[in-house]
Structure formats: C-alpha cells, structure tokens
Amino acid sequence: MKHRLPLAVGALATALALALTGCSAGTGVDVPSGGHTILRAAIAGEPDQLDPQKTSSYFSFEVLENVFDTLVEPDENLEMQPALATSWDLSDDQLVWTFHLRSGVTFQDGTPFTAADVVYSYDRIIDDKLANSWRFSTVTDVTAVDDSTVTITVSAPTPNLLSSIGGFKGMAIVEKANVESGDIATKPIGTGPFALASYTPGDSIELTANPHYWGGAPKIDGIDYTFVSEGSTAIAALKAGEIDWTDSIPAQQLDSLKSDDSLTVGTTPSNDYWYLAMNEKRAPYDDVRVRQAIAYAVDRDAIAQVAAYGTATVNELAIPKGSAWYTKYDTYSTDIDKARSLLAAAGVGPFTMDLLVSSDYPETVSAAQLIADELQPLGITVKIRTLDFASWLDEQDSGHFDMLMMGWLGNIDPDDFYYSQHHTGGGSNAQGYSNPEVDKLLDAGRTETDVDARKKIYAQAATIIADDVSYLYLYNPSVIQAYSTKLSGYVVRGDRAVRFRDVSLG
Amino acid sequence: MSELPSAAIDERMPRPAPGTGRGVIRLLVRTPLSAAGLAVLLALVLVAALGPVIAPYGVNATDVLGALRPPSPAHWFGTDDLGRDILSRVMLAARVSLQVAVVSVAFALVVGTAVGLISGYLGGWVDTVLMRAVDVMFAFPVLLLALAIVAILGPGLTTAMLAIGVVYTPIFARVTRASTLSVTEEPYVKASQAMGTRRSRILVRHILPNISGPIIVQTSLSLAFAILSEAALSFLGLGVQPPQPSWGRMLFDAQGFLGSAWWMSVFPGAAIFVTVLAFNLVGDGLRDALDPRHRTRMGRTARSGSRGSR
Numbered sequence: 133m134k135h136r137l138p139l140a141v142g143a144l145a146t147a148l149a150l151a152l153t154g155c156s157a158g159t160g161v162d163v164p165s166g167g168h169t170i171l172r173a174a175i176a177g178e179p180d181q182l183d184p185q186k187t188s189s190y191f192s193f194e195v196l197e198n199v200f201d202t203l204v205e206p207d208e209n210l211e212m213q214p215a216l217a218t219s220w221d222l223s224d225d226q227l228v229w230t231f232h233l234r235s236g237v238t239f240q241d242g243t244p245f246t247a248a249d250v251v252y253s254y255d256r257i258i259d260d261k262l263a264n265s266w267r268f269s270t271v272t273d274v275t276a277v278d279d280s281t282v283t284i285t286v287s288a289p290t291p292n293l294l295s296s297i298g299g300f301k302g303m304a305i306v307e308k309a310n311v312e313s314g315d316i317a318t319k320p321i322g323t324g325p326f327a328l329a330s331y332t333p334g335d336s337i338e339l340t341a342n343p344h345y346w347g348g349a350p351k352i353d354g355i356d357y358t359f360v361s362e363g364s365t366a367i368a369a370l371k372a373g374e375i376d377w378t379d380s381i382p383a384q385q386l387d388s389l390k391s392d393d394s395l396t397v398g399t400t401p402s403n404d405y406w407y408l409a410m411n412e413k414r415a416p417y418d419d420v421r422v423r424q425a426i427a428y429a430v431d432r433d434a435i436a437q438v439a440a441y442g443t444a445t446v447n448e449l450a451i452p453k454g455s456a457w458y459t460k461y462d463t464y465s466t467d468i469d470k471a472r473s474l475l476a477a478a479g480v481g482p483f484t485m486d487l488l489v490s491s492d493y494p495e496t497v498s499a500a501q502l503i504a505d506e507l508q509p510l511g512i513t514v515k516i517r518t519l520d521f522a523s524w525l526d527e528q529d530s531g532h533f534d535m536l537m538m539g540w541l542g543n544i545d546p547d548d549f550y551y552s553q554h555h556t557g558g559g560s561n562a563q564g565y566s567n568p569e570v571d572k573l574l575d576a577g578r579t580e581t582d583v584d585a586r587k588k589i590y591a592q593a594a595t596i597i598a599d600d601v602s603y604l605y606l607y608n609p610s611v612i613q614a615y616s617t618k619l620s621g622y623v624v625r626g627d628r629a630v631r632f633r634d635v636s637l638g
Numbered sequence: 639m640s641e642l643p644s645a646a647i648d649e650r651m652p653r654p655a656p657g658t659g660r661g662v663i664r665l666l667v668r669t670p671l672s673a674a675g676l677a678v679l680l681a682l683v684l685v686a687a688l689g690p691v692i693a694p695y696g697v698n699a700t701d702v703l704g705a706l707r708p709p710s711p712a713h714w715f716g717t718d719d720l721g722r723d724i725l726s727r728v729m730l731a732a733r734v735s736l737q738v739a740v741v742s743v744a745f746a747l748v749v750g751t752a753v754g755l756i757s758g759y760l761g762g763w764v765d766t767v768l769m770r771a772v773d774v775m776f777a778f779p780v781l782l783l784a785l786a787i788v789a790i791l792g793p794g795l796t797t798a799m800l801a802i803g804v805v806y807t808p809i810f811a812r813v814t815r816a817s818t819l820s821v822t823e824e825p826y827v828k829a830s831q832a833m834g835t836r837r838s839r840i841l842v843r844h845i846l847p848n849i850s851g852p853i854i855v856q857t858s859l860s861l862a863f864a865i866l867s868e869a870a871l872s873f874l875g876l877g878v879q880p881p882q883p884s885w886g887r888m889l890f891d892a893q894g895f896l897g898s899a900w901w902m903s904v905f906p907g908a909a910i911f912v913t914v915l916a917f918n919l920v921g922d923g924l925r926d927a928l929d930p931r932h933r934t935r936m937g938r939t940a941r942s943g944s945r946g947s948r
Contacts, residue, residue, distance in 0.1 A: 491875045
C-alpha cells in the first residue's frame, strides 16, 4: 500500500465529528440489546470513496479491509497466507503462477465467486491503468483456466508477486456487476466477513456480519464506523464508553491513555517511515556533500521525540528493525563539525532553504521548526512553508521545494520501499535522484528469486541510497490504537490493516 | 473647555476639533479603568518594541530535552513541546499581533474613511453605489470573509493583515459617512461652500476634524477585534506561519496538550485576553472623552459630585 496518509480534513470536519460523537452516543443507547453486538469504531477521517481499487485513502481501507478479500493476504508477520486462493504453484521457468481458488465462496449478494472475477478484477486494474497498475508491471496475462483456477503469466521472474496481489485491499477481488453499475464507490460488494449496510456521507458507515463468510461467520453482528478527526474527542468518547475502538490518537496523549484501566492501548512498530528529501535539481542540493552535511546536522532522536513523543524508532534506512528485510546502517551521527566541514568542502556559503511541510500532518510542522533551529548554526536559514496536503502534493510534483518532509506507509516488499522513490525517473522520485548503480540493483531485485541474494541486493541498494542522501530517513512510527477491554481477539498490526473478523465484544 | 453648551459657539464660528490631544488624555486617565487600559497598552508597545532584547531566550531556540516543563524560575511561563521558552514567545508574539492589528486597522481606517467621506459628502448615486458595496461586505460574517480572502490569497502574515483590513473597512465607511452627513449640514460648511472653497479643502479642513471623534473610538475598538481576528486566523493555521510566534498559533499548538501542559495554552490566552480588554477599555474611555454630550454630562456629574461633598 503506497499511499500517503490522507488527513485532509479541516476545521469543518472537526466540528462535524464533534456533532457525530454526540449522535453515536445516542444510537448506542437506542440499539436493542437483545444479543446485538455492534462494534463502534471511530476512525480519524472519512473515506473519499469505497471502491477499493480506486481509493488511496487509508480511511477507506480501514473500512474495506473488512468487506473485501484478496487472493492471498499478509498474516501478522506480513508473510503471505492463503485467502481466496487456497494454494498456488510456480512453473519451473518462474514465469507462470497458477492459483487454485477456494470453492463455495460467494459475494455478499449471493453471486458465486469464480476465476472470472479474478480475471475481471486484475484486468480492470491493468486496463484502466488504476493507481496500483504498477504492481502488475511484469504481468503479461491473467487467464481463467477453469472456474477455480487462474494463471498469471509474467514477463520476468517476479518474486514479490504474492505481496503485490495480496499486500493490501487495493488489490481486492471485486464483482463485475457492482463495478459496472457504478455502485462500488458507495455500496461495494465483496466476499469479506462484513457487508456494507449503509453509508451516510459525513456521518457514518455501517457494516453487518456476513453469515456466509468462507472463514466462518464473525462473532459480532456488525461494525459502525464514525469519523472523528479530533483526537481528544475520540479519546473522550472511548473513555465514556461511546465507542469501542479508535485510532484517532495524538501521540502526546498516549501516556494518559495507558493509565486508564478500562482501555487497551495497542502499539506496534509499523512499516511506515518518515523522511526528508532534498531537491537534487536545484543547487546546492545537487551536491551530495551538502545533502550529507544536512544528514549530519539533524538530530533524529529529537525529531522523533517531537513528532511522535517517544513512540517512534529512529532509523537511518526505511525498513524497520524486525522486518525480514532490515539492514543495519548507522552512518549519520549528529555531528555539527562534520556537517560544517562537508559544507566547506562543497564550497557553499550561507543559504536559504525552502522547507515544504503539510498542516494535515502536524508532526511535519513540529519537526520542521526543530530542523530550522538545528540548521541555523550551519548558516542555513530555513523558511518553513506549511500547506494543506493537496497543495503540498502539487508543489512536490512540480518540484517547487528545496527540502520536504513526509512519510510513506503500508509498504511490505522492499521493492515498495525503494523502486518508485529512488529509481531514475521513478513515479515518486520527486527529489530527482539518479544513480545507475542503484537503478541496476533495484531492477535486479525485482526479478531475483533467491531470497538471500535478494536481501543482499536490497541491502546494497539501500546503503547507497542513504549514503547519497536521496532520502534522509528519520524514523519508523508506531501504530497506535486504543480499544475497550471488552473487545477481545483484536490484533494491532504493523501494516495498519484493521481486521475485525475475529473479534468478540463483551 | 468652556462650560457653555458647544452649540452656542457653533452658530458663528467654525467649531474647533473636539478636544486637543492633551485634553483627551487627561480625560482618559481620569477614569481608572481607561487609565489601566492605557498603561497595559503602553507596556505592550514597549514589550513589542524591545522584545528581541529583553526576551530571556531565543524565540525559536529549541531544547527537546527540556520540553513541556512547567513554569519555573528558569522559564517563568514554562516550555512548549519543542522546549521553547513560552515567555519569550509570548513577548515576541506581541510584536506580531500589534503589527497585524495596526497595519490592518490603518488600512481599514484610510480606505474606510475615504469611502465614507466621499459617500457622505457627495451623496447621490456615488453614495448609493458605495454604500451598497459596503452593505454587501457587511452581510458576510467577519471571520468568514477573512477566511475567504486568505483562502484565495494563501495563508501568511501579509494576507492576514490584508484580510483583516478589508473586513474592517466597511465599519469605518459607515461611521464616517454618518458623521459626514450631519456635519455637512452645519452652517460653517454651508458657509464655506457658499464662499466657493474647493471640495477637497472643505473635506480636509472642516469635515474631517469634526468627525474624528467617532473614528478614533472606532479605531481603538477595531484594534481589539483585529487582534482577536488575527488570533483566530492563526489558530486555524491561516495567519502567521510557524516558526514565527503568534498567540493564536500558540493556542493551536497547545490543543493537544490541554490535559498535560496547561501553561502552553493559559499564557498566550491570557495575553490575548489582556490586550483585547485593554483596547476595549481605552476605546470606552476615548468615547467618553471625545463625545461632547457625554463630556458635558461627565462635567456636570463632577460638579454636582463636588457640590454634594461640600
């Protein structure tokens, strides 16, 4: 999942959310208690749409995770496990993947699930060039051999195909009729454990349990999602028992939450990372020594503290400790003298830097003020530019920045972490980094099938990327969620997938 | 000032501008509340002017290890989430707030007064067109209009000043026009017109000085509202941009710490409160001091009061 956190909700949404929590308290009382168990979850913002293949909003996926399925899906350790496919074979030349589909699965409207649905779903992503089509860049053909078998043909060995098709619900299997009627954006139909019952824009989304779910009917009757962007409001509602679950939690309030016995606070290291990137198409940032000087000047511990209040882990590369793809790398201690001498070697005098951050991500604004103070001794005057996220993206894409701060979330395979950000001309390479050696390694990593060899390739690529300061990696944040102690069977996941199918309440 | 009703003098000669500067200030400090307001404002101007010199710490000097400390002898107002000294930031923010207030109200004053003068003196279709335009602007809630302007021009200090200036222009136009209408009917203006004095001279020499009272009062009150508006805009992230300190922005940043670090919100909030109160008190005092009717009554009260005590 390669989207940025979508938090573009303004004061109006906050006001709405305030009104909403009031409402949800009311409905919580009105629901007849005769064995009905509805999980009330407050998410930090409203989904932009409910078409899993089109949306890039995390808020949408918090809902759709429970409505849709993929052929394979990541377990807690982010290893791929059977889902709609029960098993798969790989041809000897590594070019043909055969998936054997689960039998007896139906969509929530009763239509049987067949191989044709898989072909339709994947063809839609590829043919309509949807945002996730890059995950199929090596796929040349998707064919239904019979009703329960699908083959995927690739042009070159693709060792990460499983995480490409199962890493997140953006690769969900959708129903043709649902797509063609256009209903999918507001009333999606999937094969997942919960079906969409109602969607009231600006207010709530209600799901009901799917009794025919292939993994067994859920133990709760449904889920009510409300949208509460104001963390204090969500926490107050949780403490008052008006909601059962929320992830709308400002990191600075974590301590006060942990002391509350009626709540479970779940934190787990995430695969997300935050970084600084300097525009290499502009002087003096085209000089690697200038970028390195800045990498030596910033204090990652202080930034992580200010941005995440001790909940984050400092990292000089993207992939967190604990991941199978973790590479140890510790080059940039905070060393202002080294930074000075690098700048002197580059022959750069005092200069002004335009630092682009987004008000939708308050951590970037806090960190930027710290960075401005840290770079001052180097003679760098940092001018902070705070924009809403949509404008931020425009400025990034048009290259109007000296340095920017942002984060990526939900990545699993190392290819997700590095390819589009650091390959020459990559889709997310806004900083304009280009190193033929890195290109070669990243291309090789895509087709290397031996796991150990692949690890070495990515370790090497990541090290060069950090040495060249294509990204100046800062830290891996934690996933923070809080829920009522009545909720059991719930697991806080590092990939931020919010799965309610195995939980029970009471 | 003579004890005669001022109207008696007006029959023959141009009326002097109501109250010389020194007289007004003497009247102002006679009321303890206005005097207190004036003292606070003077202190504020002093802090704003000397801020960088007298602030105990650098305004943007961060110290993450010393973050979120409660008020102490080292940091009288405590430190914020980045370890910055809140006292220093509150002091420096005074400069921003006053700057925004003064510039925006000056804009509103100049434009609004000009529009009001022209509209009130010329009358006719000019008056109709200008006043309908003013009515349209009046129809918008102040903050909404400011938000719309900032949304179009992009957030920042300059746009905040412009936005606040624009939204307070209509009120000056209204006040000026109303006063101009009544003064235009005065005999000394009519006499001047009959003598063939140029319009611009009549406006500047005869009308403007005689309508200055209400405008000065309005200026003082508008300064208070401008400070509030700036705080509101900054609170919404549309005014002063970080790391530059502003009271409204400091309140915004303090939101997440309401439960754990009260000092982050209390001190900037108190600064806004005290400043706005001071401007309002001075405004009230000025109104009393400049309004001839009011002044006469005050004079009588003073006399009867002293007689009673005898």
